[in-house]
Amino acid sequence: MNPKTGVPKSSCVDALPVRLAPPLFTTRPRHPRGSLWVRVAALLLVLAAPAAQAAPAFEDSIAQRTQACTACHGEQGRAGPDGYYPRLAGKPAAYLYHQLLNFREGRRHYGLMTRMVDMLSDAYLWEIAQHFAALQVPYAPPAPWARPPEAAVLARGRELALHGNPTTRLPACVQCHGQKLTGVLPAVPGLLGLPADYLTAQLGGWRTGERRAHAPDCMASVVRRLSDRDAHAVVVWLASQPVPTDAHPAPGRPDTAPNAPDLRCGVAALPGGARP
Amino acid sequence: MRQRLIRLGAALLGLLLLAAGWLWHVNYNDGVVLDAAAPTGDGEQLRLRGAYLARVGNCLGCHTARGGIPGAGGQPIATPFGTVYTSNLTPDADTGIGRWHAASFWRALHHGRSADGRLLVPVFPYTHTTLLTRQDADALYTYFSSLPPTRASTPRHELRWPYGSQLALAVWRALYFRPGSYQPNPDQSADWNRGAYLVRGVAHCSACHAPRDRLGGANWQNLDGGVMTAQGWYAPSLTSPHEAGLHDWSRQDIAALLKTGVAPGASVSGPMAEVVLQGTQHLRTDDVLAMASYLKTQPLTEAAPPPTSPAPPSARSANGEKLYERHCAACHGERGQGVPGAYPALAGNRAVTQPHTENLVQIVLHGGFAPATAGNPRPYGMPPFTLSLNDGELAAVLSHLRRSWGNQASELSALDVYRARADTDARLR
Numbered sequence: 001m002n003p004k005t006g007v008p009k010s011s012c013v014d015a016l017p018v019r020l021a022p023p024l025f026t027t028r029p030r031h032p033r034g035s036l037w038v039r040v041a042a043l044l045l046v047l048a049a050p051a052a053q054a055a056p057a058f059e060d061s062i063a064q065r066t067q068a069c070t071a072c073h074g075e076q077g078r079a080g081p082d083g084y085y086p087r088l089a090g091k092p093a094a095y096l097y098h099q100l101l102n103f104r105e106g107r108r109h110y111g112l113m114t115r116m117v118d119m120l121s122d123a124y125l126w127e128i129a130q131h132f133a134a135l136q137v138p139y140a141p142p143a144p145w146a147r148p149p150e151a152a153v154l155a156r157g158r159e160l161a162l163h164g165n166p167t168t169r170l171p172a173c174v175q176c177h178g179q180k181l182t183g184v185l186p187a188v189p190g191l192l193g194l195p196a197d198y199l200t201a202q203l204g205g206w207r208t209g210e211r212r213a214h215a216p217d218c219m220a221s222v223v224r225r226l227s228d229r230d231a232h233a234v235v236v237w238l239a240s241q242p243v244p245t246d247a248h249p250a251p252g253r254p255d256t257a258p259n260a261p262d263l264r265c266g267v268a269a270l271p272g273g274a275r276p
Numbered sequence: 277m278r279q280r281l282i283r284l285g286a287a288l289l290g291l292l293l294l295a296a297g298w299l300w301h302v303n304y305n306d307g308v309v310l311d312a313a314a315p316t317g318d319g320e321q322l323r324l325r326g327a328y329l330a331r332v333g334n335c336l337g338c339h340t341a342r343g344g345i346p347g348a349g350g351q352p353i354a355t356p357f358g359t360v361y362t363s364n365l366t367p368d369a370d371t372g373i374g375r376w377h378a379a380s381f382w383r384a385l386h387h388g389r390s391a392d393g394r395l396l397v398p399v400f401p402y403t404h405t406t407l408l409t410r411q412d413a414d415a416l417y418t419y420f421s422s423l424p425p426t427r428a429s430t431p432r433h434e435l436r437w438p439y440g441s442q443l444a445l446a447v448w449r450a451l452y453f454r455p456g457s458y459q460p461n462p463d464q465s466a467d468w469n470r471g472a473y474l475v476r477g478v479a480h481c482s483a484c485h486a487p488r489d490r491l492g493g494a495n496w497q498n499l500d501g502g503v504m505t506a507q508g509w510y511a512p513s514l515t516s517p518h519e520a521g522l523h524d525w526s527r528q529d530i531a532a533l534l535k536t537g538v539a540p541g542a543s544v545s546g547p548m549a550e551v552v553l554q555g556t557q558h559l560r561t562d563d564v565l566a567m568a569s570y571l572k573t574q575p576l577t578e579a580a581p582p583p584t585s586p587a588p589p590s591a592r593s594a595n596g597e598k599l600y601e602r603h604c605a606a607c608h609g610e611r612g613q614g615v616p617g618a619y620p621a622l623a624g625n626r627a628v629t630q631p632h633t634e635n636l637v638q639i640v641l642h643g644g645f646a647p648a649t650a651g652n653p654r655p656y657g658m659p660p661f662t663l664s665l666n667d668g669e670l671a672a673v674l675s676h677l678r679r680s681w682g683n684q685a686s687e688l689s690a691l692d693v694y695r696a697r698a699d700t701d702a703r704l705r
Binding site for chain 2: 058060062064065066067068069071072080081082104105106107111112115116117118119120121123124127
């Protein structure tokens with residue numbers, strides 16, 4: 001089992017305990033960019049690399065102290081051999097703080113992350129969360145699909161993301177994650193700019209209990225109202241959307257979704273006792 | 277013939293009875309009167325003293341599950357004999373110590389027996405807490421009884437047969453455990469004696485730092501270094517000059533390491549990071565200096581010097597040099613000199629060159645931070661390399677560290693790394 005994504009290591013999707021509808025989206029193609037200029041640029045980068053690596057001088061900064069984080073997550077998030085390490089830059093600070101606590105306290109499971117935060121205090125984790133939340137890093141456009149998703153799937157995903165499903169009392173994504181889906185302060189993350197397999201793994205993790213949040217765990221309730229086919233559709237649509245130029249999380253406090261008042265989201269008090 | 281058989285049988289039976297009697301005597305004949313008397317003394321003072329001792333001994337470090345209620349137990353502890361789950365120390369009547377009395381609590385610490393008389397599994401370090409005074413045991417009892425009662429049954433131990441059976445425990449205890457009390461050394465200062473009491477008893481340092489035999493037995497006052505078989509770490513010798521021997525450290529530096537997790541040229545990681553974070557950083561200054569006094573005077577072991585190999589660097593080590601430049605030098609320096617206060621030097625670092633390489637491999641595989649203590653609240657982090665370097669590459673870079681800048685330790689093989697990785701990958705899930 002891959003503790004980060006909550007799914008077995010072999011494949012991110014087809015071993016989910018609940019089968020998602022095909023076509024599956026395990027592979028986002030890395031198109032060989034064949035242009036001569038790209039190759040020249042790549043060569044120059046390779047040649048320049050040793051000098052670039054020897055360069056960074058030591059400075060006493062929070063960026064320096066958290067190099068252990070960026071080694072895997074990179075600036076924009078990065079695919080690794082055992083899953084996708086999501087970007088940290090620009091996410092709501094309280095969201096990042098909650099995730100750090102979740103790993104430390106066993107609500108999320110990924111051995112490397114747990115070891116990383118195990119010895120750190122609330123105050124330091126909050127400082128780290130604020131550091132990454134304040135970073136401004138542009139998003140790359142969504143990578144093209146290997147096999148474009150069907151129009152009907154995209155349409156279903158769009159419908160669910162923007163309007164939810166009243167029959168199953170499924171709230172729309174935009175109700176909590178912001179009209180632009182770039183998240184809402186202080187603690188709701190954006191949903192754009194993430195690869196499909198990462199999104200799928202998170203929904204799967206919530207379904208199996210492998211990923212949890214502070215009680216009451218609102219997202220767990222949402223996932224219970226989502227069929228496999230619909231989960232697939234939402235993920236495909238979300239992963240196809242470009243990230244708007246202004247990707248800042250919206251201000252606000254969506255403790256509850258207007259048409260789903262039973263969905264309350266738990267929060268952790270900040271160091272010192274304040275509510276985020 | 278028949279007569280002889282009967283005699284032989286009788287003799288065997290007699291021996292068996294004698295053995296049983298002896299086992300009974302060493303395990304159960306402790307003479308503790310289990311009355312219901314409350315601890316004597318000022319309750320609040322006892323509670324505060326108990327809270328302090330519980331901190332120093334890091335009781336809650338084991339008796340709290342990850343993310344669980346402090347003291348409610350349920351934390352799995354891996355041992356070479358199976359997994360043990362820690363007990364609920366909150367005063368819940370059915371699942372905790374709510375029906376215990378000060379006397380039964382004392383018997384648990386001093387004799388290693390539960391309130392119902394069962395012999396306890398020695399993962400609970402009663403081999404060390406037996407040295408506590410009755411007054412300190414009462415203080416701990418008062419403190420745990422003051423925690424909010426939490427109803428939480430703990431899972432049954434998952435020990436392979438026969439290790440968890442009462443008979444096996446009785447035999448083990450007959451071999452390795454005698455109830456004791458701290459006997460002050462009249463030739464040493466009161467300060468040294470207080471330190472000895474804390475190191476040997478409350479903080480139970482040798483529970484990890486003593487070498488254990490195949491049955492998990494040890495000389496409980498030995499600090500010559502112990503392999504933490506089921507944890508994948510090595511608790512280095514505190515007496516060997518080639519490991520973490522403290523004889524030439526100042527008391528202040530020893531105290532700094534225990535209080536903050538960092539000291540000039542050293543920092544703690546792995547299980548010791550947890551000990552510092554949850555335990556020793558809360559020591560009073562006089563107590564931590566007292567522990568330092570005791571630790572400093574431990575006799576040096578005549579340990580063989582670490583294996584040196586005068587042979588020139590191998591191809592493995594040469595490849596390691598390239599990997600070092602690419603992955604390590606930016607923080608640890610071109611010549612392994614580190615950055616004082618941030619990144620440890622690797623040149624001349626005993627944690628790099630000590631014969632046991634478990635810790636070195638763990639740190640490079642999984643990275644991590646020094647503990648965020650009051651004295652070092654914003655530690656620097658080390659990235660993990662388990663995903664980016666394969667066993668051969670890790671062996672190469674570690675061999676390079678161990679043989680460069682004056683370091684003269686043996687090389688590692690890919691198999692060494694593979695073993696450590698296979699061992700911990702299973703536990704990380």
